[in-house]
Amino acid sequence: MTDATKQEPTPGLGNLATIAKAANDPTGLDTFARYVWQAKQVVRQWLTCLREQDGPAFAVCEQIEDLALVHSDKVRLIQLKTRDKGSWSVVAMCESGLDALVRSYVNARKARCHELYSYELWLEGTTAPKADTASFVRDPTTAGNDVRARLVAHGLIKAWVDDFLQRLVIEPGQPTQMYIDKVAMWEMSALWPALSHQEVQHLYERLLSAASAAQTGGAGQPASIQEILAAALPHVSHDLPRLGEPGWSDIEPIHDQTLSRSMLTSLTPPLPGERQHQLLARMANGSATSLMELKMRAAGASTTLIEDVQELRATMEFERQLLLASRENAESELEDLARRVLRMAQATSTRIKLSAVGNPVAAGRPAEAIAADLRARPHDLAQCDRQPVLHQDEELIFGYLGHLSDLCRFDWGLS
Numbered sequence: 001m002t003d004a005t006k007q008e009p010t011p012g013l014g015n016l017a018t019i020a021k022a023a024n025d026p027t028g029l030d031t032f033a034r035y036v037w038q039a040k041q042v043v044r045q046w047l048t049c050l051r052e053q054d055g056p057a058f059a060v061c062e063q064i065e066d067l068a069l070v071h072s073d074k075v076r077l078i079q080l081k082t083r084d085k086g087s088w089s090v091v092a093m094c095e096s097g098l099d100a101l102v103r104s105y106v107n108a109r110k111a112r113c114h115e116l117y118s119y120e121l122w123l124e125g126t127t128a129p130k131a132d133t134a135s136f137v138r139d140p141t142t143a144g145n146d147v148r149a150r151l152v153a154h155g156l157i158k159a160w161v162d163d164f165l166q167r168l169v170i171e172p173g174q175p176t177q178m179y180i181d182k183v184a185m186w187e188m189s190a191l192w193p194a195l196s197h198q199e200v201q202h203l204y205e206r207l208l209s210a211a212s213a214a215q216t217g218g219a220g221q222p223a224s225i226q227e228i229l230a231a232a233l234p235h236v237s238h239d240l241p242r243l244g245e246p247g248w249s250d251i252e253p254i255h256d257q258t259l260s261r262s263m264l265t266s267l268t269p270p271l272p273g274e275r276q277h278q279l280l281a282r283m284a285n286g287s288a289t290s291l292m293e294l295k296m297r298a299a300g301a302s303t304t305l306i307e308d309v310q311e312l313r314a315t316m317e318f319e320r321q322l323l324l325a326s327r328e329n330a331e332s333e334l335e336d337l338a339r340r341v342l343r344m345a346q347a348t349s350t351r352i353k354l355s356a357v358g359n360p361v362a363a364g365r366p367a368e369a370i371a372a373d374l375r376a377r378p379h380d381l382a383q384c385d386r387q388p389v390l391h392q393d394e395e396l397i398f399g400y401l402g403h404l405s406d407l408c409r410f411d412w413g414l415s
Contacts, residue, residue, distance in 0.1 A: 011072035012057030013241075016258065017250035018113055019060060019068055019075060035215075037124070038066055038080045040180045042211040042259070043204070044187065045069060045078070048284040049261040050271060055284065057239070059259040061214040064104050069284075077104055078120045080174075088172060089128040090136050090143075094150040097121045098168075102154040105164050120169040122286055127172045140168040171286030179291070182408055186294035189414065190279055192269050193298050197415060206267055210259060217257050239263075292406040299412040300365030309371070312399030313406075319396060320403070323389055333389045340384035341401050342410060348373050349413040366413025374398060 045067060046059045058070040065077040081097045101119045108114035127133050135142045141162070143151075148161050156164060175183040181204075188200050195203070239262040240255065241247035251258070271277070279297070292313070296306050323330045348370050356363035363369075374381060378394035390396040404410050 012070045013239075013247060013251075015070050015072070015075050015116065016058050016060070016254075017247065018116065019063055019070065020251050020254045035080075035082070036212075037082050037177045037180060039208060039211045039215050040184055041080050041122070041174065042067055042215065043207045044184055044283055046207065046211060046259050046264055047187070047191070047268075048280050049259075049264050050191075050268070051277060051280045051284065053277075055261070055280070057261050059214075060254055061211070061257045061259070062217065063254050063257055064107075065100065074118065075116055076118050076120055077101070078122055080122050082124045082177060087126045087128045088123050088133070089130070090133050090147055091150075093121060093123070093136075093170070094147060094154075097123070098151065099154045101168070102151055102156045102164070105160070105167070106155055106157075109160060114163075114167075117167065118169055119164065119167050120171060120286070122174050123170070123172040124174045124176055125172070137170045137172060140165045140170060174286065179408075182291060183294070186291055186298060187279065187283060189298035190294050191271060193300065194272065195269070203268065207264075210263070210267070214257050214259050290406050291408060292402050295405055295410075295412050295414060296367045299367035299414050301367035301371070301412070305368060305371055309399065309402040312395055313402035314399075316390065316396045316399030316403060319390055320400075327389075330389070333387045336387070337385055337389055337397070337400065338404055338409070340386070341381075341397060342404060344380065344384060345370065345374065345401055345410055352413060370413055371398075374401075 042059060042061055045056075048069070049055050049057065049059065054071070056069040056071050056076070060068040060070060066080040067078040069076040069078065079097050079100050083092075098121060101121060104117075105114060105119055108117055127137055132144065136147065143165055148158075151161055151164065152158050174180075185200055185204050188204055189195065189197075192200070192203075239260045240258060241251060290310075292309070293306055296309065320334065323334070327333070349366065352359075352362055352366055352369045352373070359369075375394075375398060381394040381397045382392040385392045385397055390400060401410060405412065
C-alpha cells in the first residue's frame with residue numbers, strides 16, 4: 001500500500017479522482033429524463049454503500065458509464081440497459097451495451113487505468129434460452145469467434161479481447177420498468193422493517209430525487225445535491241472535498257454527479273441487523289430477490305419459513321405449468337383459486353392485526369403468524385381449490401399463495 005493510499009481521508013477518494021479525469025460521453029446527462037429506470041437502479045446500488053465491510057464509498061452517475069461504484073481498491077463500471085420486448089441474445093448484448101463497455105475499456109486502457117475497473121452489463125429482463133447465451137452470461141471468456149469479431153468491430157484491439165472478457169460481468173434479470181419501484185421499496189422495507197409503508201415511500205422519493213439530481217449533473221437543479229443536503233441537514237458529514245479544500249480540483253468535474261456514503265447515512269435510519277447486510281450483498285451483486293421474499297422478510301419471516309415457501313412455490317409452479325399446457329380454461333380456474341386463497345389469507349391477516357393488543361409478538365412478525373395459522377388449517381386451504389386445479393393439496397395451495405405474493409397480490413400483513 002502506498003503512502004498516498006494510507007493518507008487518503010476517505011477510502012475510495014483517490015479512485016474517485018481517477019474517474020473524474022477519464023474521457024466521458026455526456027449524452028447520458030442530456031437524455032436522462034427518458035431513463036428514469038436507471039435512476040431507480042442507482043438508488044438500489046447507492047444503498048449498498050451502507051455495507052460495512054466491502055461496500056462502495058461513492059456512486060457516480062453518468063461518468064464513463066451509467067453508474068460507477070467506487071471502492072477503496074476498485075471501480076465497478078455498470079452499463080444499465082432496458083429492453084421493450086423479448087429476451088437478450090448475445091448479438092443484442094453486443095449491439096446494445098457491450099459497445100459502450102468496449103469504448104470505456106479502450107479509453108481506460110489508453111489512460112493505463114483499465115486494471116482498476118470491472119466492466120458490467122446489467123440487463124432488464126431475461127436472456128434468450130440458448131446454450132451459447134447462457135454460457136456467455138455465466139462466463140464471458142467462453143465467447144465464440146463471432147462475438148469476439150463484433151467486439152473488435154466496436155473498436156477493441158484484438159490483442160485486448162481476452163483481457164476485456166476476463167473483466168466483463170453480465171447480470172441479467174434486473175427488475176422491469178413496471179416493477180422496479182415495488183422491488184426497490186420492498187428492499188427498503190426489508191432493510192428497515194420498523195418503517196411504515198408511507199415512511200418507506202417518503203424515504204424512497206428522497207433518495208430517488210437525489211439520484212435524479214446526480215444523474216443530470218445538477219443541470220436544472222437549484223443547487224447541487226451536496227448543497228441541498230448541507231442546507232437541509234447541518235449535521236451532514238461531508239466525505240467529499242469542498243471548494244478550497246485539498247482534493248477539490250481532482251473531483252470538481254464530477255462533484256454534482258457523485259452520491260456518497262455519508263450523504264446516504266444522513267438520509268436513512270440506522271440498519272437494525274445482520275440480515276440486512278446479507279440483503280445488501282445480494283443487491284450489490286445484481287442478484288434479483290423475489291418480491292415474495294422481500295415482503296416476507298419485511299414482515300418478520302424467518303429464513304426457514306422463506307425457504308420453505310420458496311420450495312413449495314417451486315413445486316406448485318411445476319404443477320401450474322402442466323395445468324396451463326393441458327387445460328383450455330386453466331387461467332380462469334387458477335384465478336378462481338386465487339380469489340379464494342387471497343380471501344382466506346387476507347381474513348387471517350386482518351384477524352392477526354385486530355389481536356395485536358393481546359398478542360404483540362404475532363403482530364410484530366405477521367408473516368410467521370399468518371403462515372402458522374394457515375398451515376394449521378389444511379382442510380380449509382384444501383377447500384379453496386373447488387375445481388380442483390392443484391389436487392386440493394394444501395401444500396401446493398400454500399405455495400400458490402407465495403406465487404400470488406410475488407405478483408403483488410398479498411403482502412403478508414404489512415399494509
